[in-house]
Amino acid sequence: MRKRLPVIACCTPLAGSSLSDEDAAELEQLFKVLADRNRVKILNILLRARGQAVCVCEFTDQLDLAQPTVSYHLKLLREAGLLDREKRGTFAYFRVRPEAMERLHSLVEPAALAKAV
Amino acid sequence: MRKRLPVIACCTPLAGSSLSDEDAAELEQLFKVLADRNRVKILNILLRARGQAVCVCEFTDQLDLAQPTVSYHLKLLREAGLLDREKRGTFAYFRVRPEAMERLHSLVEPAALAKAV
DNA sequence: CTCCTTCATCGACGATCATCTATATGGCGG
DNA sequence: CCGCCATATAGATGATCGTCGATGAAGGAG
Numbered sequence: 472m473r474k475r476l477p478v479i480a481c482c483t484p485l486a487g488s489s490l491s492d493e494d495a496a497e498l499e500q501l502f503k504v505l506a507d508r509n510r511v512k513i514l515n516i517l518l519r520a521r522g523q524a525v526c527v528c529e530f531t532d533q534l535d536l537a538q539p540t541v542s543y544h545l546k547l548l549r550e551a552g553l554l555d556r557e558k559r560g561t562f563a564y565f566r567v568r569p570e571a572m573e574r575l576h577s578l579v580e581p582a583a584l585a586k587a588v
Numbered sequence: 589m590r591k592r593l594p595v596i597a598c599c600t601p602l603a604g605s606s607l608s609d610e611d612a613a614e615l616e617q618l619f620k621v622l623a624d625r626n627r628v629k630i631l632n633i634l635l636r637a638r639g640q641a642v643c644v645c646e647f648t649d650q651l652d653l654a655q656p657t658v659s660y661h662l663k664l665l666r667e668a669g670l671l672d673r674e675k676r677g678t679f680a681y682f683r684v685r686p687e688a689m690e691r692l693h694s695l696v697e698p699a700a701l702a703k704a705v
Numbered sequence: 706c707t708c709c710t711t712c713a714t715c716g717a718c719g720a721t722c723a724t725c726t727a728t729a730t731g732g733c734g735g
Numbered sequence: 736c737c738g739c740c741a742t743a744t745a746g747a748t749g750a751t752c753g754t755c756g757a758t759g760a761a762g763g764a765g
Binding site: 546 | 740741742743744745
């Protein structure tokens with residue numbers, strides 16, 4: 472917090488209102504979910520499957536992680552609305568939600584980040 | 589890691605090679621930098637400035653953070669290649685690197701995430 | 706030269722996160 | 736019904752992160 476006015480002006484104050492704390496927090500949360508290499512790999516696997524449902528065992532095979540850890544990452548991605556789960560018997564299948572990926576893509580557009588969510 | 593083959597097939601194995609660990613780590617790092625509401629706000633302020641240089645005091649005014657904390661966030665954004673710094677006397681001015689924002693935007697394209705970096 | 710101002714760095718602290726092992730849940734085969 | 740298998744949840748632990756106060760470095764004013 473600036474206590475005194477500067478002796479000389481360092482810049483002209485910016486016009487317009489800041490991004491609200493709620494909007495910034497929403498973006499923070501979305502990026503936080505993506506900020507893990509294993510979750511990035513999960514997304515990559517699902518996107519390469521072209522919308523097809525992928526079994527959990529596929530991730531545990533490819534990710535060199537313990538099974539509960541894979542379950543943890545899938546839960547985060549699902550809670551973020553990026554994935555859908557479908558259970559068949561004891562198996563669980565995941566697929567990407569295309570509209571969520573589209574929304575993500577539009578949110579990181581410079582023109583979008585220059586405003587609010 | 590799957591120890592035995594499943595009794596019944598849960599899914600047909602996916603074709604194609606996984607995203608490499610280095611590529612996944614690069615995306616992880618980029619998203620990690622964005623995964624903080626105050627850094628999101630900094631980016632928003634800079635993008636609203638439309639490429640104009642913005643003084644550090646602008647961020648300390650708007651972000652309700654101590655000055656060292658603002659400095660810390662600006663350093664992370666700069667190290668990620670998202671910001672440029674320009675010093676004039678004792679003041680420091682930051683601006684967004686448009687090509688970095690463009691790259692970010694293209695990286696989160698679903699078609700791009702379906703491959704490698 | 707000396708003081709003040711701006712910004713960066715350092716060291717510490719509390720919170721959050723990714724990971725594991727152990728355990729629970731729930732379906733399927735015998 | 737009993738035991739196995741796939742997945743989810745719980746609890747613990749070590750690492751990383753965001754924040755602060757204190758301090759350092761460097762430029763401008765008098």
